[in-house]
Amino acid sequence: MHSPEKPATSTRAPSHLFYQSRLRRPLVDRAEGIYLWDQNGNRFIDGSSGAMVVNIGHGNRHVIDTMKEQMDRVTFAYRLHFENQPAEDLARRIAGYMPDGMDKVFFVSGGSEAVESCLKFARQYAVAVGQKQRWKIISRFPSYHGGTLGALAVTGYAALTDPFTPMMKDMPKIPAPTAYLDRDNLSMEEHGLRYADRLEETILAEGAESVLAFIMEPVGGASTGALVAPDSYYSRIREICDRYGVLLIHDEVMSGVGRTGKFLGGDYWNCRPDLIALSKGFGSGYSPLGAMVAPSRMVQPVLDTGGFQHGYTYAGNPLACAAGGAVLDEIERLDLIGNAEAMGEVLRYELVELSKRFPFIGDVRGKGLLLAAEFVEDLVTMKPLPKEQNAFQRVVDIAYDKGLIIYSRRTRGGVEGDHFLVCPPMIVTRQQIGEIVAILADTLRDLANELDLPVNK
Numbered sequence: 001m002h003s004p005e006k007p008a009t010s011t012r013a014p015s016h017l018f019y020q021s022r023l024r025r026p027l028v029d030r031a032e033g034i035y036l037w038d039q040n041g042n043r044f045i046d047g048s049s050g051a052m053v054v055n056i057g058h059g060n061r062h063v064i065d066t067m068k069e070q071m072d073r074v075t076f077a078y079r080l081h082f083e084n085q086p087a088e089d090l091a092r093r094i095a096g097y098m099p100d101g102m103d104k105v106f107f108v109s110g111g112s113e114a115v116e117s118c119l120k121f122a123r124q125y126a127v128a129v130g131q132k133q134r135w136k137i138i139s140r141f142p143s144y145h146g147g148t149l150g151a152l153a154v155t156g157y158a159a160l161t162d163p164f165t166p167m168m169k170d171m172p173k174i175p176a177p178t179a180y181l182d183r184d185n186l187s188m189e190e191h192g193l194r195y196a197d198r199l200e201e202t203i204l205a206e207g208a209e210s211v212l213a214f215i216m217e218p219v220g221g222a223s224t225g226a227l228v229a230p231d232s233y234y235s236r237i238r239e240i241c242d243r244y245g246v247l248l249i250h251d252e253v254m255s256g257v258g259r260t261g262k263f264l265g266g267d268y269w270n271c272r273p274d275l276i277a278l279s280k281g282f283g284s285g286y287s288p289l290g291a292m293v294a295p296s297r298m299v300q301p302v303l304d305t306g307g308f309q310h311g312y313t314y315a316g317n318p319l320a321c322a323a324g325g326a327v328l329d330e331i332e333r334l335d336l337i338g339n340a341e342a343m344g345e346v347l348r349y350e351l352v353e354l355s356k357r358f359p360f361i362g363d364v365r366g367k368g369l370l371l372a373a374e375f376v377e378d379l380v381t382m383k384p385l386p387k388e389q390n391a392f393q394r395v396v397d398i399a400y401d402k403g404l405i406i407y408s409r410r411t412r413g414g415v416e417g418d419h420f421l422v423c424p425p426m427i428v429t430r431q432q433i434g435e436i437v438a439i440l441a442d443t444l445r446d447l448a449n450e451l452d453l454p455v456n457k
């Protein structure tokens, strides 16, 4: 158990961290299932699967053994020199989970690379089919699509983008559908349509012939706190993209590979994206791994005009792909997608119960085990807590001291607000959810005391 007498901090000066750490974090020692231990023997519940990565949990024997076998055989063979069986097998299996026609898988090593590949592939496709004038990519704010300059240009997150704006193309952004904040007297479905129509307005304002693609997370990640749009949003977005010949890119880096209780977050709706970015749970923390998934009908014109002028050295290497295949084995063998759906319902119920005790929780949302709760000062106006209270950071720190890792951000629609995400590995059991919720309740009680927030009996 986590013992507060043993400080969970290290004394070593880190030479690999490039940010000011408010609190020193301990050295990690080992991990198993949903738990991590530091070198002082303190146990932590990985309530955020790292950064929503370790979907199948830590220390999975099958994945480790498969990787060891692969390492004994061959770890790296450059893709221009050799094809490799683990990559071919994984591509075929992934295609089997994709919407109809999405049958080509371009491997990369992470989420930013997956998004960057989608943006560049979309452009090359447009050029290949004679639409050279299309280059603008519309995205949403808030959003996070990656740290490389291309992915950052479509990211709606001022703190991360501001220093780099002179180095990036200014890409148009529309508001993410924070319908829960809107006070207008519309039904949820009407809200969904209204937010989706912002895409059409922006396409027309930019000049439809110049717009290449629209990128969105079907179930939001950390920046929006697991934002889910009203159902009407998704089909209207597809309609608008079709009307103006704009490609629809789904960033499923966080929501993909089962986390939402379906293989893709977009599977909850009939979204029909043209390109999909995957990562995080794909390698589940065992290996850096990501992919862009595309349909043959788009790949062929690019091949016919010389092939995709893009790629990464480590892409599709046999070790990463063997790890990805073994992760998929475990997802299938243990029915982890079914478990994510079932345990997601249990956890959501518990979060809603907590929101009754702690009325400064104004919204609980998400799908499967991609769940978030948002803090508000007032349930009627949905005003955010004052920034100075630093609630998003305090909730994480208090939980950490109690041995629970959660994830948080202060970003929401037009105004800032605090939310935290609870996203344990997809192997989580009902009893472990009980452990998580008990610590969370203690954490929220302490937070309420510290920030003078209301608590119901």
Ligand code: PMP
Pocket: 051, 110, 111, 112, 113, 115, 144, 145, 146, 147, 217, 221, 222, 251, 252, 253, 254, 279, 280
């Ligand atoms: N897209 C989304 C939706 C993400 O959540 C992230 C990572 N948080 C990325 C892209 C970038 O992934 P990576 O950090 O692996 O480059």
